[in-house]
Amino acid sequence: MRPALHFTARSGWINDPHGITWRDGEYHAFFQYVPGRVEWAPGCHWGHASGPDLLSLSERAVALAPGDGDDGIWTGCLVVDGDDVRIFYTAITEPDFGIGRVRVATPEGDLGGPWVKGEVVVTAPAELDLIAFRDPFIRRDGEGWRMFVGAAGRDGTAMALSWTSPDLRAWRYAGVALERSTDVTEPVWMGALWECPQFVTLDGRDVMISSVWDADVLHYAGYAVGGFDGDRFDAEAWGRLTYGEGLYAPSLFFDAEGAPCVQFWIRGIGDHDAGWEGAHSVPYRLGRSGTVLTATPHPDVARHRGPLALDGRVAGLAADIEWSAPAGRLTVRSGGAEAAVVDKGDTDAVVRVGTREWAVPVGEAVRIIVDGPVLELSSSAGVFSAVLAPAGDDLSVEASAGSLRVYPLG
Template sequence: MVPHLPQHHHAAGRAGHRDGRHPHLPARLEPVSLATHGRTVREPAPGHGRSPVLLPTRRRLGSNDGLREPDHNSGPRPLPLLPARVHRKHRLQRGEGVNTAKPLGSSTRPAVHFTAPDGWLNDPLGVTWRNGRYELFYQALPGANAWNPRCRWGHATSPDLLTWTHHPIALEPGDDELGCWSGGLVLPDLASALSARVYYTSVDEPDMNLGTVRLARPADDGWQRWNKGHIVVTPPPGEDLRVFRDPVVLRDGDRWRMLVGAGYRDGTPAVLTFVSTDLEDWTYDGVLASTRTSPTGSLPSGEAWECPQLLQIGSRHVLVVSTWRDGTTHEVLAGVGSFEDGRMRVERWQRLTHGAGHYAATEFVDAEGEPCLLFWIREVADVDGAWTGVLSVPYRLSLDNAITDQVRLTPHPAVLAPGADSRRTGVRHLVLADGNAIHLTPTDHNPSPIEVRYERGTVTVTSYGTQTVVHDAPGPVHVLVDSPVVEVCTGTALVGFGTRT
């Protein structure tokens, strides 16, 4: 039995903006009902208080409308990469270490999607509800617009998952390691903040794909700083591994269980597991799951599984993994089945994400005790270079037993709470019923139209001239438009992308 435990998220923050409230995270969203007559509906795009920039729809879109390249096919395709000028900035920084980051007050920041105070952000980590607020950690590179291996753990707190206070960097690499990569947080004694433990991936040259698991303890009740301890887990001998990283820790009966993402040199992705009675000494306990024991069928499984998460919903267990292949991040999968004696027996796999947006899911339990997921959304960046990367809005999880234990995703109630002035905040929440579509027209920052169409159970998202198709969408389809980022939730899968060039 695996109860819901606080979990693991990557963080960012920087000295110049420590403890400052985010000026652009003010409000909840107000649902905007769409017409049910089957016509394409156009909604104003976020304008930061400016007048709507969308034009009215004059006719229903036909099968030959939209941006479609001659060699385009109608099947699922990944969303395109960031525009060339953003990538040029990234390449320049990799080669010359140029700092192009701007301060927290950039007007192009999203309103309800978390961003670092400045610089790069990726995986969320260690989200924990305690003392009336959420603790969030995340992978961060302050002052940099491109990833490099010297990642830190940033830290922020929020009473409502929307309004965040940034804190100083919680963990950063020292002389004995190159980076503090992803991991998890466990709080064994809910009454004692100092009982918390962070287990993170410590990496160094020459092979950063094979990390080690290092322990850190809080230096204060507010979890502002963490004291790094010793390495507690290394890649197990005898396993021919190519990848080993991203530990998380769960309570399993009368002992603790650690999961670590892994990949074998023969291309088999896996989650390895270790056990401990005291959170200090860990013993290798074999393979929790892999494609050898739980094949994913036609779904892309990757060559390694990153950011493993194991949670229980009712009587069922859900294993969530992020797939990695050829050095590239890909999709997030969920496997529903049973967990017993350290082994996860997946009976049904499901693809939770489509396209090049959502990745690195982390599980947490909200203030109401409900299981949730939070994602990193890739390829979203400030047009002026202030920040790169956002976190998704949180999603509550449930199982639809009528559809063979299918995992259902719903935007968190904190995001959808009615009554807020969504037009003032520049955020749109659109709800699509089957037979409807929305079409965001071009703007100065996004010269390519964006369309989300829901028809006969299929959601088609067109952006930058490419299409992402999600079949068997139960709906209703939620579309969140938040300045530079769009999220589409089909009920069982997510699509996310940036809107700026």
Template sequence: MNTPKPLGSSARPAVHFTAPDGWLNDPLGVTWRDGRYELFYQALPGANAWNPRCRWGHATSPDLLTWTHHPIALEPGDDELGCWSGGLVLPDLASALSARVYYTSVDEPDMDLGTVRLARPADDGWQRWDKGPIVVTPPPGEDLRVFRDPVVLRDGDRWRMLVGAGYRDGTPAVLTFVSTDLEDWTYDGVLASTRTSPTGPLPSAQAWECPQLLQIGGRHVLVVSTWRDGTTHDVLAGVGSFEDGRMRVERWQRLTHGAGHYAATEFVDAEGEPCLLFWIREVADLNGAWTGVLSVPYRLSLDNAITDQVRLTPHPAVPAPGADSRRSGVRHLVLADGSAVGLTPTDHNSSPVEVRYERGTVTVTSHGAQTVVHDAPGPVHVLVDGPVIEVCTGTALVGLGTRP
């Protein structure tokens, strides 16, 4: 797991979610219910660097921007080292107690090969969760190096679980399991891997983490986060068709550039629109009070004129361009092709950042290093929120923190 350098000032961002204290990484189980959003996330209270003893933090919000923190929802017991990433499913919208969390339970000596454990809510507010049994283990016959990050979705008259995986030969994959009752699961093979990709070489990966499968119109989109050599890298989206438990990707797209966004989680907002939320790695409090932030939410659509290219747009909840930044705490700029903006951080110890949009290419320059995104359709959104900067090119994201 990457450990970010101490970037930015000690001020918290206004609309980017941070843990009350300590470490934060993957967002999990975002759910709209009873007039509010539920958010879970990987948390390490009191820590300013990752370690394997992760918990599930919990917060709620009416608008995806202002959050109320709640007690830790899940924490490791005597029989596990950490409660790692997973997902939440709510089979009966009228019953909060019907919810199920499926998370990666890890232990030594091989934490990369996790198991999937079930947890049920002990109250309607999802404040406390009772752990159940391990329901899925790495399938026999698959020579796996990595197995983690389950998510569950409805597939016709049954349930389907996706789990991120990587083979010992270096092939990343998403494996899949099926169930009729959310209790007993049967292995159903490989949902997708680089061996099944018809679109040529992809960014190098030894495993795909945090798999998400969503539908936009009549098309399906598989979102995966790439892991190799023990570190996190990029987020990819594959557009195609999902049928009979297999995802046939026709077009892959890189959604993130640089060392910012990772571990995307999919959710449906209050208006029923598909969205993604990301962990931004390279931001932390200089005084060590908090480390890591979540991105603002992004709505997804498909540009059918460009062979089903995934489009990302800051969620309408985000302060609009031109809004009073003194009131919202966020500066939201929109760049037209042929323009640039220099961002001078309010912290005098931090260096300026330049974002340039020219002839369809976005270049973000910070501390002499450049992140370049080609074929950017625009409009290019630039969000500045205290120590956090997000750049949305229309089809990809660049995230960073200002740093000394």
């Protein structure tokens, strides 16, 4: 079963979204793609899709593929500086693909390509004893640019390394911008490698958001809040953004209105008989409440709503649910059978799908998006996802307490 609004590839494996860009009246979304497989393999491509919003994407031709010295085209970013458009990606070679190189590609035409590979512009610093190096992210730095790359030290230190450039061409190593030992577990454990470390300023404070990786196990999205002085990031607080087993690989981007946003890879969504695996979340706008990072479903989600379902019943398998209650139970049914149950308390909820259940921190107001096999739950305390198996072709939602609004999505 495919979701209707969450992006999936026609066939093959997908994981990290990246390079999401609003340009010339549409979004361009790139992603890790392994054609012809339903399992990950090192020989990743950069897939490409575009559309008026990130819930209405159409898959396009592959942007970048292995070859020309690359055994795999791993995660990176897309930078626009006027008419100068560049992809910076992780180029890997087998068998030691843990240590990547940062390589550039430019389009012959617009973002639809074709893309032409250029030089390797950054390599791992020789003076650091690293077991992993990948995932460049670039942002403005005064009149120039700053690149951050995730790295893992052999001693268990997760790092974000940085480089500076006046022109996106020549890069100077600026040192370790942020580091933390995997032995530190409070208030949140941040692993041995930060995959896709990305930096953004929210309401005057700097935030680093990343994927938490350790020993080839993908965990969740975490973050640091603090200040960046131009060389070092001083982390004042650490937090966890995602829960459950689905959401990983947050991709930071700026929407059509210039607001900072994020989109995730959702693990576990696929149909191997139909030849595809992997989905992307709905987009979220980022915010900050003190030292807590928040993620709210993007306004584009609400633009896909139909009329309010006064009885909580929706024809079809896509719904946008708003529920506010200090405590209570919310039940989602399909074909008369329970698809998901949320038992909510003041600060925590237990989500149950079939025989599986998860404890998730929540605020008083909860937003739940159901789209076929996908459930996403978000609140001021974080974001969660689970895989559903709807029994019918309809949805009905009821809550034991509080305010409930249910809208069909299409």
